[in-house]
Amino acid sequence: MALVEIKVPDIGDFAEVAVIELLVKPGDTVKPEQSLVTVESDKASMEIPSSQGGVIKEMRVKLGDKVSEGSVIAVMEAADVAAASPSPQPSPQRGEGATLPEPASVPSPSPATAGEGRGEGGPIEVRVPDIGDFKDVAVIEVLIKPGDAVKNEQSLITVESDKASMEIPSSAAGVLKELKVKLGDKVNIGDLIAVVEGAAGASPSSPPAAQAPVAAPAPGPAPSPAGEGKRSLPTAALPPHEPAAPSGQLPHASPSVRKFARELGVPLEEVKGTGPKGRITQEDVQSFTKAVMKGEAATKAGAAARGGGAGGGEALGLLPWPKVDFEKFGPTERKDLSRIKKISGANLHRNWVMIPHVCNHDDADITELEAFRVQLNKENEKSGTKVTMLAFLIKACVATLKKFPEFNSSLDGEQLILKNYWHIGFAADTPNGLVVPVIKDADKKGILAISQEMAELAKKARDGKLSPADMSGATFTISSLGGIGGRYFTPIINAPEVAILGVCRSTTEPVWDGKQFQPRLMLPLSLSWDHRVIDGASAARFNSYLGAILSDFRRTML
Numbered sequence: 001m002a003l004v005e006i007k008v009p010d011i012g013d014f015a016e017v018a019v020i021e022l023l024v025k026p027g028d029t030v031k032p033e034q035s036l037v038t039v040e041s042d043k044a045s046m047e048i049p050s051s052q053g054g055v056i057k058e059m060r061v062k063l064g065d066k067v068s069e070g071s072v073i074a075v076m077e078a079a080d081v082a083a084a085s086p087s088p089q090p091s092p093q094r095g096e097g098a099t100l101p102e103p104a105s106v107p108s109p110s111p112a113t114a115g116e117g118r119g120e121g122g123p124i125e126v127r128v129p130d131i132g133d134f135k136d137v138a139v140i141e142v143l144i145k146p147g148d149a150v151k152n153e154q155s156l157i158t159v160e161s162d163k164a165s166m167e168i169p170s171s172a173a174g175v176l177k178e179l180k181v182k183l184g185d186k187v188n189i190g191d192l193i194a195v196v197e198g199a200a201g202a203s204p205s206s207p208p209a210a211q212a213p214v215a216a217p218a219p220g221p222a223p224s225p226a227g228e229g230k231r232s233l234p235t236a237a238l239p240p241h242e243p244a245a246p247s248g249q250l251p252h253a254s255p256s257v258r259k260f261a262r263e264l265g266v267p268l269e270e271v272k273g274t275g276p277k278g279r280i281t282q283e284d285v286q287s288f289t290k291a292v293m294k295g296e297a298a299t300k301a302g303a304a305a306r307g308g309g310a311g312g313g314e315a316l317g318l319l320p321w322p323k324v325d326f327e328k329f330g331p332t333e334r335k336d337l338s339r340i341k342k343i344s345g346a347n348l349h350r351n352w353v354m355i356p357h358v359c360n361h362d363d364a365d366i367t368e369l370e371a372f373r374v375q376l377n378k379e380n381e382k383s384g385t386k387v388t389m390l391a392f393l394i395k396a397c398v399a400t401l402k403k404f405p406e407f408n409s410s411l412d413g414e415q416l417i418l419k420n421y422w423h424i425g426f427a428a429d430t431p432n433g434l435v436v437p438v439i440k441d442a443d444k445k446g447i448l449a450i451s452q453e454m455a456e457l458a459k460k461a462r463d464g465k466l467s468p469a470d471m472s473g474a475t476f477t478i479s480s481l482g483g484i485g486g487r488y489f490t491p492i493i494n495a496p497e498v499a500i501l502g503v504c505r506s507t508t509e510p511v512w513d514g515k516q517f518q519p520r521l522m523l524p525l526s527l528s529w530d531h532r533v534i535d536g537a538s539a540a541r542f543n544s545y546l547g548a549i550l551s552d553f554r555r556t557m558l
Contacts, residue, residue: 003057006036006050006074008067016066017041019073020279021254028056030076037061037073038254045254046164054078124172126156126194128187136186137161140258144194148176156194159187165255174198253280261285267299296343340433351495356531359490360539363522364547366506370521372553380448389506389523390426390480391451396549397501398422398443399556401476404542408475410496411533425474425494426454428461435461436494438474478503488526498533501546502526523550 011017021038024030035047036056058075061067131137141158144150155167156176174196181193252273253261260282261268271288273280291297326332337345369392376387401408401422410417422443425436437457439450460466477500479491484505491502504524510517525546529539549555 002078004052004054004076004078005072006052006076008039008048008069008071008073009051010069011039011046011048014039014041014044015068017068019061019063019065019067020045021275021281022059022061022063023047023256024056024059024074026056026058030054030056035256038256039067044164044166046166047254047256048073050074050076052076052078122198123177124174124196124198125192126170126172126196128159128168128189128191128193129171130189131159131166134159134161134164135188137188139181139183139185139187140165142179142181142183143167144176144179146176146179150174150176150196157181160255160258165258168193170194170196172196172198252278257282257285264289270299296339298346338432340430340435344434347495348492352492355493355495357490357493357528358531358536358539359526359528360536360543361488362525362527362543362547364525364550365511365520366523366550367521369550369553370506376447385448385452386455387447387451388454389482390478390503391447391454392550392553393478393480393501393503394424394426394439394442394450395447395556396546396553397424397476397478399549400542400546402443403545404538406533406538407499407529407542409498409533411498411530416533419475421475423473423475425471425477427477427479428458430461430464432464435466435471436474436477437461437466437470438472440473476500482506482523486524488524491526491528493528493530498530499542500528502528 017039018041019037020040023035023037030036030050030053032051032053033049034053035049038045038047040046054076056074057077060072060074067073137159138161139157140160143155143157150156150170150173152171152173153169154173155169156179158165158167160166176194177197178195179193180195181187181191187193253268257280258268261271261280264285266285266289268280268285271280271284272278274284275281288297292299366389370389373387373389373392380387405418406416408419408422410419421441423438423440424442425438427434427436437454437460439445439453439457442450445453457466457470460470474494474497476497477491477494479500479502481489481502481504486504488504489502491500493500503526506521506523508519509522511520511522512518525543527539527543529542
């Protein structure tokens, strides 16, 4: 293995460009053409690839360093000795590398046309100048519109490849009469992008041939004035939605990061960058995606679709959410929602909107079961284990779920995933909001074991110490308001489950036994179910069977 210096290849007229991103670190194994660093000038950002494969032994540059052609950026232990000496002209090795236009390379059609028009004030065709080895680069940003006045060297569009993005400037000054490209179009050297009505007598002092090549890489021209056209972000190149109006400039990220964001469907303009000068890194995109998946963050498109709060319901064809100055009616106070309520609120809203809920209400006679529960607590008084009705409900639900397996399933497209395990979640009220710990393998545990585990999980919930593992994997959930009161309610299904059972406080009621009224302890049951998976007859049978088990708990052994 030989040590090889990896140098900056030919990058056109650029000199002293800043290193804005390090894509590898010592010890990493890289392949030929793999990008090592990202550099940026006033008009282009480009990734510098490795001229060969091997293991990075040392990085010779750090963030903020300035590099030029020939600067050593890394020392590599090459994969073979034959590649130990880098080619003096690394540019051709890169394939689709970061070669940018040089002043000497000028497509003949553009200057000739431009030269003819400038002297007479007639129409001038603006074409794509020499952009190096790039082929079929996508138009990702349009910086002007017909009718805008443009200056010589003012940027018209932004194009992007896998390794570089660059702005294509105008080769003449005048008024933009026609734009020949749109977002998502592919362009190559010499392609017509715009027609400019040149100003009469506005002939430049230098020959036209020296004007066209300044395209993307020219470091000298001033950037486009902020007021000379509103930038619009690509619709075709971005994810299925475009949530926000363009901010006026391309998100500050390298081409590979923008490509990565498009593949994940991430609106890059909504991601906060943590890199130098607010630059968006790949880790920022990944963190944003994870936050959205967990419900800790939301895209503007998602917020608009959900409606409410600051979003509104316009995306759903609803009237805008009312904006009211409440202080004109009386004193007010603002209080931030807790983190749990922010997360659960977004999930509950999604579940309520996307799942067709139906709710069945029934009563179960738990007179004998309550007497048995009281007896158990007396017998286990010294052990400190207190048995609640919820422990019996969990065991009863497991038995019922085994009888009706579609209630212990999840919907995946056009398929139903039937689960052969029974993990029962139970909603726990805490000072910060509702959480749902899960009793794993409830079918394998007895009433006393379930009661003890419930007590431990409830304490962790109140102390805010529940781990994600404590709250994941449920196949069915029970929401109990027995300690608070109420009669019936409609619990919201906890996706991706297909049903949830709600119970309220039991009450003693007169029940007709065929001869006379008898006082019986009745437990209200509220079963919400997903109508895409379950029909009304199955739901009625589920509740009836559950009520029969609670009335005679010996049925759990059948």
